[in-house]
Amino acid sequence: MQHILINKRRIILMLFLAFSMTGLFAQKKNVIHPGEVWPDKDGEHIQAHGGAIFKIKNTYYWYGTERSKELDPDSRYVACYSSKDLMNWKNRGIVFQMSNPDTLANNWVLERPKVFYNQKTKKYVMYFHVDVNYKLAQVGIAVSDKATGPFKYVRRFHPLGYESRDIGQFIDEDGKAYLIFEDRPSGGFRIAKLTEDFMDVEKNMSLVKARIEGGTIVKNDGLYYCLGSGLTGWNPNPNQYATATSLEGPWSEFKNIAPPEVNTYSSQSTFLLKIIGSEKTSVIFMGDIWKPDAQWDSRYLWMPMEIGDGKLWLPEPAPWTINVKTGETKILK
Numbered sequence: 417m418q419h420i421l422i423n424k425r426r427i428i429l430m431l432f433l434a435f436s437m438t439g440l441f442a443q444k445k446n447v448i449h450p451g452e453v454w455p456d457k458d459g460e461h462i463q464a465h466g467g468a469i470f471k472i473k474n475t476y477y478w479y480g481t482e483r484s485k486e487l488d489p490d491s492r493y494v495a496c497y498s499s500k501d502l503m504n505w506k507n508r509g510i511v512f513q514m515s516n517p518d519t520l521a522n523n524w525v526l527e528r529p530k531v532f533y534n535q536k537t538k539k540y541v542m543y544f545h546v547d548v549n550y551k552l553a554q555v556g557i558a559v560s561d562k563a564t565g566p567f568k569y570v571r572r573f574h575p576l577g578y579e580s581r582d583i584g585q586f587i588d589e590d591g592k593a594y595l596i597f598e599d600r601p602s603g604g605f606r607i608a609k610l611t612e613d614f615m616d617v618e619k620n621m622s623l624v625k626a627r628i629e630g631g632t633i634v635k636n637d638g639l640y641y642c643l644g645s646g647l648t649g650w651n652p653n654p655n656q657y658a659t660a661t662s663l664e665g666p667w668s669e670f671k672n673i674a675p676p677e678v679n680t681y682s683s684q685s686t687f688l689l690k691i692i693g694s695e696k697t698s699v700i701f702m703g704d705i706w707k708p709d710a711q712w713d714s715r716y717l718w719m720p721m722e723i724g725d726g727k728l729w730l731p732e733p734a735p736w737t738i739n740v741k742t743g744e745t746k747i748l749k
């Protein structure tokens with residue numbers, strides 16, 4: 417009898433070990449480690465570079481470019497991850513794959529995908545930067561009926577007729593959606609309103625004459641904060657912000673979000689995520705730490721920002737945690 421019991425225990429232990437190894441008992445993450453490899457629920461480094469996030473019901477969806485080594489080099493890919501706590505992410509797969517339309521040369525890129533959910537049409541509309549040698553300077557659109565795709569390519573164009581390189585997205589409190597795009601010939605970046613169905617760019621709100629890209633906006637206590645990086649390609653630089661009481665400006669002068677010598681802790685802005693909790697509203701800086709020669713290993717720098725009274729500050733990176741229900745964040749030093 418005792419013999420059978422011991423055997424049973426042994427079997428249970430062996431099963432436990434086997435399951436742990438397959439990741440079925442993968443440990444829950446309760447901490448975000450800026451700059452480190454960020455494993456998804458399958459233990460793979462998250463591939464959602466130059467990304468952005470939105471929430472539907474209790475789920476956050478994170479979209480970005482998928483840059484894994486083993487992908488077909490003739491296509492470009494957007495991946496989606498979902499999470500209920502912003503710390504544990506499930507890979508929802510490649511939601512959009514674009515193969516080289518015959519009019520584009522070999523060295524073309526699809527970057528910085530941003531997905532807008534349209535409440536009226538119930539469509540998910542993805543904007544992305546599409547380029548050849550960074551000279552074509554267009555935005556592309558793809559559409560899906562579901563957050564997790566598949567997204568279908570619609571078209572590519574110059575928004576309002578202007579060149580458009582890095583793009584960012586902003587949805588205001590009234591649900592209106594805006595595309596932020598760098599317009600180099602005009603010497604700045606634009607904030608432009610999308611049409612009601614989000615399928616086109618209809619109105620220029622601001623041309624902000626500052627050499628800023630990786631643009632992103634958050635509204636806090638009635639003030640718009642616009643943040644972006646300098647134009648140094650994959651290399652980091654001191655990211656800066658400006659404020660305005662209206663998207664039409666006037667915008668304040670740009671100020672640093674961190675000591676300039678740390679070059680935004682080697683990262684580049686991609687999105688500001690606002691979490692409205694029961695206790696607190698938090699704003700999270702989402703940046704990319706690019707590795708141009710090992711793009712699949714590029715890292716993420718996410719940190720809760722200090723925001724208020726027209727000031728925006730990125731604290732020195734350290735592990736931190738968030739409670740999405742209360743909105744509270746805690747830096748673990």
Ligand code: GAL
Pocket residue numbers: 466527528582629630647648649650684
């Ligand atoms: C950066 C831009 C990135 C990528 C890179 C290529 O300026 O923010 O998205 O385009 O240049 O060099």
